[in-house]
Amino acid sequence: MVHPTSQHNRATGLAKQKTNEKSKAKRVLRWQRDPEGMRLRILEAAKQEFAAHGLAGARVDRIAAKAGANKRMLYYHVGNKEDLYLTVLEAAYEKIRAEERSLDLEQLDPPDAIRTLIGFTWGYFLRNPEFLALLNSENLSRAKHLKRSTKVKSMHSPFVEMIRAVVSRGVASGDFQAAVDPVQLYISIAALRFFYLSNSATLSVIFGRDLLNRQAKDERLEHMVALVLAALTGRSPAVFGREQALRVGVPAHTGAA
Amino acid sequence: MVHPTSQHNRATGLAKQKTNEKSKAKRVLRWQRDPEGMRLRILEAAKQEFAAHGLAGARVDRIAAKAGANKRMLYYHVGNKEDLYLTVLEAAYEKIRAEERSLDLEQLDPPDAIRTLIGFTWGYFLRNPEFLALLNSENLSRAKHLKRSTKVKSMHSPFVEMIRAVVSRGVASGDFQAAVDPVQLYISIAALRFFYLSNSATLSVIFGRDLLNRQAKDERLEHMVALVLAALTGRSPAVFGREQALRVGVPAHTGAA
DNA sequence: ACTGTATTTATCCAACAGGTTAATTTGTCT
DNA sequence: AGACAAATTAACCTGTTGGATAAATACAGT
Incomplete structure (x- = not known):
């Protein structure tokens, strides 16, 4: 019956303060709009x-x-529930697009630009793990809701153009050997991080090791950058992935999924 | 009331054949064990x-x-439902592991071995799209069920060892320039195909083009192979991804997700 | 044929979940 | 202070859902 702060203490301001101890219980604690x-x-x-x-x-x-x-x-x-879901999804896209736009690669030389790009998106998904799950959820429903959202459809990622520009510069400068379809490269970079994080639970079980501790995450970032740069430059930047990977071999478990 | 073939025609054999038109309705059509x-x-x-x-x-x-x-x-x-779910999951893992074991890369020279490996798994996931969804589902529940399954935990994929061997041979023969952690490479190859297929619905909406038609799938396979081989060999095998990608540019839409 | 067990069916139910109704409170404008 | 709309609450309603019960049917051994 008592409205006041019924569920939580959502003290939006100077809400409750015992006020007038005499006034009816109803008025002792108030909710605010x-x-x-x-x-x-x-x-x-x-x-x-x-x-x-x-x-x-x-x-x-x-x-x-x-x-x-x-x-x-x-x-x-x-x-209703579905409206709520779509709203959440749209907000999530808006958020990442906004951060993406803040990234400026034009000043960097091509290899550094790629490094920065990968590092940035990696960080974003580490900071916003819900986005992964939301995307998976939406793919489970075969993008049924996204299709209805003109909002999201109009929010193009600036990354494809950025990648195109960087690759273009890289080829011109001689840093990169190959021309790549920027959409494919965009998807590949997304894939390398997305799969690792999204599937870390099953992968961790299969491999019998924690893929989310600090060291593992660092190694993964290193590997992704090395892989992409090696492909683009044609010069494998030393041994990539874990140092001494082959010589030392890999831990106990080595299943897969 | 009539048991016979109540839901479906699950004619396991010579089930219904009007049999004896006289016998009681109950016996006209029979279900079999x-x-x-x-x-x-x-x-x-x-x-x-x-x-x-x-x-x-x-x-x-x-x-x-x-x-x-x-x-x-x-x-x-x-x-119950969860038992059923786990059973399905275990069967799915068993199936892919069985097919994986059938792959023999030892006869092939290292680059061809990589090509074959990628092509094989690509094909498997195209033929078994449910596996993608099952894995996503299990990751949503943070591998809660997998963890309970000693069965799955004991089913190691042979691919990690295969990759280690191939990379090892490649480095020795001079085909490959870099040594890679086979687990990282395994995950990366898995990622390149998994993300593309699993997220094709949202990606298709975002990019405004169908990623699952024949041509798109062929291009993707080509790109994945080219990317990995370029990284390993240090020799970008011509322009990779779509031919003339940069010169011609990419279609209308170029959003991202 | 007779009987016990494995397999299959029809029916029921209690909990749950999404959504709705109607009453109550708060802030604002007059 | 009064009134009106915005915001919030409690209680209710209805279809669904996982699961359970009990009866029926098939089959193998005897």
């Missing part, structure tokens, strides 16, 4: 929930609880 | 269902219907 904040909390909670359980596995009640809100609020502020 | 067949149909149906909708989205009733069975049969023959 905060539509924008509420909407944001809902979207954040929904992102976590959808990322953690997928579209079908996500629970509307859990989202509400996590947002310190009421189920009715979701419908009031966003719409 | 076929435990092994039933189990297989259930697993196949379950594989499709789990691949299409994920673990949470899968519906036990749909699996039963698709298997031409009854819901009770699932519990009788396999167990």
